[in-house]
Amino acid sequence: MAESSDVDRDISDPAGGDALEGTEEPDLARARDGDSDAFARLVAPLRRELHAHCYRMLGSTHDADDALQDALLRAWRGLTRFEGRSSLRSWLYTVATRTCLDTVEGRGRRALPVDLGPSSDRAVVNDTPLTDVAWLGPYPDTGLGDDRAVPEARYEQREAVELAFIAALQHLPGNQRAALLLFEVLGFSAAEIATMMDTSTTSVNSALARARRVLAARVPEPSQRRTLRGIDDAQLREIVSGFTTALERGDGEALVALLTEDVSWSMPPLPHWYQGIEAVTDFAVRVPLTSCGSWRNITTTANGQPAVGHYLWDEAAGAHLSWSVTVLTLRGTRIRDLTSFLGRDHFVPFGLPASLP
Structure with missing residues (x-):
């Protein structure tokens, strides 16, 4: 695998792959001559999908922001070595993947509370955030591409950012994570991936086999994408509205009626989490429904799933x-599961306001 210093030095494009789809030769020539605006036009159609790829690799929107910025800077510096033997898309994915692998090697995997220990039977009222853990984060659906973009891939774009899938990826070494995403999500061949990752096709196929075994054990079926297809829009709105209304009214019975018997609730960066209707009910009644104060909510979508932005009353600010x-x-x-990502920094990528009346 290429080290960080190799990425800037050796990012010439591999032979093969699709054509320079979506790019114009004049812009490519101008970009090679140092026209940054031309380079921006070349990469603009690919930014969203590259950002989603970085999120899948890293499990954090903020890490994905940094990785994409770094990857595009590396691509800009190395553009003179892009000869058009592969598509610009393939070449940029090579640079982005190697950039993410550098980050994975330096930081390790991101976690959810379930990765740290068993669930709690009763509410931990004064739970303290763990600041020394790299936590998994949510991803706004606005960053997702078109499911039809790579029809040969196994996973649809929204399936490939579902929380269970992203959490399972974190249990893979970087090379397995990259190989699986490039093959199953983005539709690259094993031979193309071998070139992109500077390894052999045999190594790629081996990495894919090991990665698939891990995911088969950790990702539940059916996917949320398929589950949501079986629910009409009115039903989905009723479920989400029922959840937000129960929270705002402090209505424990209404909340419990929405949950499965084996429901779980976790709140990174708080380490404790709850599994089963009794434990989740005890936590819900003792903490968010009675102890936190007034709630307001905005519905949204995250990781291809329904989501809610929560706002808590602050007396000093005179606002939620x-x-x-x-x-x-x-x-x-x-x-079945509620994953509440605590922290105001999560709201910015979703375009949600910082406060409500």
């Missing part, structure tokens, strides 16, 4: 301030 983004995972028409 942004508090957490909860991603809902459904089984049928009930909520």
